[in-house]
Amino acid sequence: MFRLSDKGWLRLAILTGALLVITNLVMNVGEEYLRERFEGMRRKAYFENVISRKGLSLKEARHWRSVEDRENQEAPVIK
Amino acid sequence: MGTEVQCTLCPTECELENHQVGGCKVRINRDGTLYSLVYGKPCAVQVDPIEKKPFYHVLPGAKAFSIATVGCVLGCKFCQNWQISQALPEESEHRDLDPDEVVRGALYYGCQTVTYTYTEPTVFYEYMYDTALLVRKFGLLNSVHTCGYINQEPLRELAPLLNAADVDLKAFTEDFYGRICGGRLKPVLEAIVTLREMGVWLEITNLVIPTLNDDPKEIRDMCRWLVENAGPDTPIHFSRFFPYYKLKNLPPTPIETLNMAQQTAREAGLRYAYIGNIRQSGENTYCPSCGKLLIERIGYFVKQNLLQEGACPYCKSSIAGVWDQT
Amino acid sequence: MVEWGVRDRFRIAAQTFALGCLVLLVLFTVYRHQSVKPPVDEQTVLEEIAPGILFGPKGGSPLHLEGRDGSVAFNSYDVTPEIRGYAGPIKVLVRLDRDGNISGLKILSHRETRNYVHRLETPEFLRQFIGKSVRDPFVLDEDLDGISRATVTVQAVGDTLRESGRRVARDALGLAMPGPGGSRQRLAAVAAYGTLFLAAVVLFLLTKRNVRLLRFRDVSLLASLIVVGLWVSSPFSILHGLNVIMSGLPNYPLWYVAVAGVFLTFLLWGRVYCGWICPFGALAEFLNRLPVRKWHVDLEFENRWRNVKYLFFGLAVLSAAYSDSAGAAGFETYVTLFSRNGSWIAWSLVGFVLVTELRVKRFWCRYLCPVGAMGGLLSRNEPGYPSRNDCPMANPRIPPGSECIRCNRCRHSPSGDTLSEVIPDV
Numbered sequence: 060m061f062r063l064s065d066k067g068w069l070r071l072a073i074l075t076g077a078l079l080v081i082t083n084l085v086m087n088v089g090e091e092y093l094r095e096r097f098e099g100m101r102r103k104a105y106f107e108n109v110i111s112r113k114g115l116s117l118k119e120a121r122h123w124r125s126v127e128d129r130e131n132q133e134a135p136v137i138k
Numbered sequence: 139m140g141t142e143v144q145c146t147l148c149p150t151e152c153e154l155e156n157h158q159v160g161g162c163k164v165r166i167n168r169d170g171t172l173y174s175l176v177y178g179k180p181c182a183v184q185v186d187p188i189e190k191k192p193f194y195h196v197l198p199g200a201k202a203f204s205i206a207t208v209g210c211v212l213g214c215k216f217c218q219n220w221q222i223s224q225a226l227p228e229e230s231e232h233r234d235l236d237p238d239e240v241v242r243g244a245l246y247y248g249c250q251t252v253t254y255t256y257t258e259p260t261v262f263y264e265y266m267y268d269t270a271l272l273v274r275k276f277g278l279l280n281s282v283h284t285c286g287y288i289n290q291e292p293l294r295e296l297a298p299l300l301n302a303a304d305v306d307l308k309a310f311t312e313d314f315y316g317r318i319c320g321g322r323l324k325p326v327l328e329a330i331v332t333l334r335e336m337g338v339w340l341e342i343t344n345l346v347i348p349t350l351n352d353d354p355k356e357i358r359d360m361c362r363w364l365v366e367n368a369g370p371d372t373p374i375h376f377s378r379f380f381p382y383y384k385l386k387n388l389p390p391t392p393i394e395t396l397n398m399a400q401q402t403a404r405e406a407g408l409r410y411a412y413i414g415n416i417r418q419s420g421e422n423t424y425c426p427s428c429g430k431l432l433i434e435r436i437g438y439f440v441k442q443n444l445l446q447e448g449a450c451p452y453c454k455s456s457i458a459g460v461w462d463q464t
Numbered sequence: 465m466v467e468w469g470v471r472d473r474f475r476i477a478a479q480t481f482a483l484g485c486l487v488l489l490v491l492f493t494v495y496r497h498q499s500v501k502p503p504v505d506e507q508t509v510l511e512e513i514a515p516g517i518l519f520g521p522k523g524g525s526p527l528h529l530e531g532r533d534g535s536v537a538f539n540s541y542d543v544t545p546e547i548r549g550y551a552g553p554i555k556v557l558v559r560l561d562r563d564g565n566i567s568g569l570k571i572l573s574h575r576e577t578r579n580y581v582h583r584l585e586t587p588e589f590l591r592q593f594i595g596k597s598v599r600d601p602f603v604l605d606e607d608l609d610g611i612s613r614a615t616v617t618v619q620a621v622g623d624t625l626r627e628s629g630r631r632v633a634r635d636a637l638g639l640a641m642p643g644p645g646g647s648r649q650r651l652a653a654v655a656a657y658g659t660l661f662l663a664a665v666v667l668f669l670l671t672k673r674n675v676r677l678l679r680f681r682d683v684s685l686l687a688s689l690i691v692v693g694l695w696v697s698s699p700f701s702i703l704h705g706l707n708v709i710m711s712g713l714p715n716y717p718l719w720y721v722a723v724a725g726v727f728l729t730f731l732l733w734g735r736v737y738c739g740w741i742c743p744f745g746a747l748a749e750f751l752n753r754l755p756v757r758k759w760h761v762d763l764e765f766e767n768r769w770r771n772v773k774y775l776f777f778g779l780a781v782l783s784a785a786y787s788d789s790a791g792a793a794g795f796e797t798y799v800t801l802f803s804r805n806g807s808w809i810a811w812s813l814v815g816f817v818l819v820t821e822l823r824v825k826r827f828w829c830r831y832l833c834p835v836g837a838m839g840g841l842l843s844r845n846e847p848g849y850p851s852r853n854d855c856p857m858a859n860p861r862i863p864p865g866s867e868c869i870r871c872n873r874c875r876h877s878p879s880g881d882t883l884s885e886v887i888p889d890v
Binding site: 149150151152153161212213214215313316317318319320321322384 | 577578579580582583586588589609610611612613614
């Protein structure tokens with residue numbers, strides 16, 4: 060066990076408390092951002108550990124017009 | 139980041155973050171590129187009579203080499219195939235069957251057509267497209283049983299390869315599509331119009347569900363729309379509902395309801411209205427001119443086919459359909 | 465004997481920072497409300513769901529608008545921003561009649577996949593909620609019609625309506641609602657809280673002169689712990705203060721007892737709340753008395769580190785200003801503990817602080833508490849509080865008014881010179 064003076068211990072306690080307080084505030088403010096990061100990591104892990112091990116094909120999918128094009132185009136009229 | 143991808147295959151148009159899988163469960167965005175997870179990985183491969191698809195005006199009695207992968211663009215609460223349509227590809231068993239092997243299989247088993255069916259073939263578009271090209275090359279027909287929930291571009295690209303399409307028109311209200319299927323009606327109607335315009339033989343299937351879409355007025359509106367937009371020669375199959383998946387609380391469709399639907403369709407001007415999923419005379423084809431029996435079916439099997447070169451042998455009037463393999 | 469510098473530069477800097485943050489918050493709030501005018505779109509929608517009914521300005525806690533006919537309207541996002549659908553919160557403008565039934569609603573915005581949930585915004589779907597009581601359970605496929613492929617979203621709408629509706633019905637309409645916090649905030653609770661607050665303040669004033677009454681301070685602390693902490697679950701929080709700045713005065717009675725009272729005592733007599741009413745302070749003080757050796761530090765250490773709480777108060781205020789939501793400032797241990805609701809990180813803070821209280825007298829109050837900081841900003845220096853060796857805050861001689869919790873112990877025996885924890889540097 061390492062030895063600290065009382066002052067050292069208290070300083071450590073305050074800093075730990077401070078760290079927890081700041082983490083709390085960061086979580087409050089950046090919750091949405093952090094959640095997205097976390098979700099992204101979870102999806103990536105799922106892809107790498109589950110999906111890509113199942114022997115499924117990764118065939119490049121086709122892509123058609125972009126959405127903006129469509130908005131300029133008129134949809135066929137259906138009665 | 140900039141790795142989001144918008145899938146434009148079906149009208150759901152999922153916006154996918156990196157490594158996110160679409161609502162169909164089989165298309166994934168990986169680092170900004172969209173991939174299909176089920177190319178060449180069917181979960182169901184079977185040889186069925188074509189009547190089972192159901193196609194009643196396409197090569198009666200033909201064998202159809204039928205393939206499907208997991209996944210679906212909709213989420214109908216009454217799905218009869220939900221074990222595969224709502225399954226995840228990574229959690230399901232599949233076979234490895236490339237497009238050329240599909241054609242080889244179809245030829246080996248003496249099938250005249252390859253049918254993309256069971257789940258929603260839209261989700262395995264790339265697989266279907268490549269297979270359809272080869273199928274054409276070997277002189278077989280391409281047929282598809284679809285819910286029609288597909289965007290116009292991919293449909294217009296695919297349609298020239300298709301010989302026949304059976305579209306599930308599940309109801310004729312946006313409310314039903316929204317609440318029960320998780321989709322919209324309008325794109326389905328657009329798909330029906332497009333398929334007809336592009337010369338694909340069209341049949342319509344309508345699953346009649348007690349209380350949900352069995353209103354005679356709704357059925358009449360739907361049939362009138364079909365007469366006008368798909369043509370009076372479009373066969374319609376009223377299919378009997380059995381309680382499945384998330385709609386176990388409803389009874390099977392009464393036979394009277396199906397008869398009413400068939401009658402309504404005929405009155406609205408549809409020449410070929412059938413009743414499916416139930417064994418009775420509603421499965422037979424009668425000549426719309428002279429009313430004589432032309433094709434007699436029991437279950438999915440053709441008992442007798444009296445058609446001669448696509449025409450009624452009695453009154454010689456021509457019957458719409460795909461009657462030969464050219 | 466060196467006294468604690470009343471005009472210490474560290475403290476002045478820290479307090480200035482905290483005040484600066486408050487000023488920033490005020491400016492931010494004024495700017496936001498002037499430039500964006502958020503209620504405009506809500507006003508149009510309000511006209512749609514409640515045609516012809518006049519509504520007052522948006523205000524109160526939770527934020528809502530009061531209609532002339534006794535109904536109230538609110539944006540669910542102002543009340544329950546934490547409830548999420550598949551991709552984010554679903555913001556619904558809801559109107560409740562005076563009995564807590566939904567009499568109109570419209571979805572203002574959401575981030576769900578549009579083509580899954582297009583049906584969500586249709587009148588056919590929303591019709592099912594009209595006339596529904598917010599007391600109902602809102603459970604999918606039971607009293608809530610689902611949409612295929614959008615079950616998460618639909619349940620989130622149900623949760624949003626139930627939770628925000630109940631909160632508004634309880635706090636703005638004064639109705640009794642089931643669920644957590646249900647009947648507790650009603651009249652009995654307000655009365656108990658008010659009585660306790662008054663009794664504690666009277667006892668404080670009496671003990672300024674009468675030493676013999678001081679023995680009842682523990683009774684008062686225990687009562688606060690039970691009533692304010694465990695029963696009413698409503699310790700004073702900086703969120704109360706920030707809400708005043710960000711959204712104006714609320715209109716439910718507990719607020720005036722809990723918040724206005726605390727502000728008043730801070731201004732008149734300093735941190736009396738901390739020393740006599742705060743349930744967390746009471747808990748800390750009881751824990752401090754356990755026979756565990758305390759750590760000893762010197763005056764210089766105290767002089768520096770006690771100002772940390774002002775920095776956190778300032779940071780919390782900035783978080784609120786940045787997010788335009790008082791909730792973003794929340795990290796307070798007493799809120800987590802007594803509302804029994806918080807993230808795991810908030811609970812770790814509670815656990816860590818409570819354990820540390822064994823070794824350090826009023827650890828949270830001395831170094832970290834934002835309410836303590838707020839009280840400190842408002843406290844005057846008052847003569848007659850020289851501190852003594854059993855000071856519950858372990859204050860050295862002649863503490864500044866902002867560090868004294870007015871327990872009145874040292875007023876009567878200012879003789880104790882040997883300080884137990886903080887050694888004055890000589």
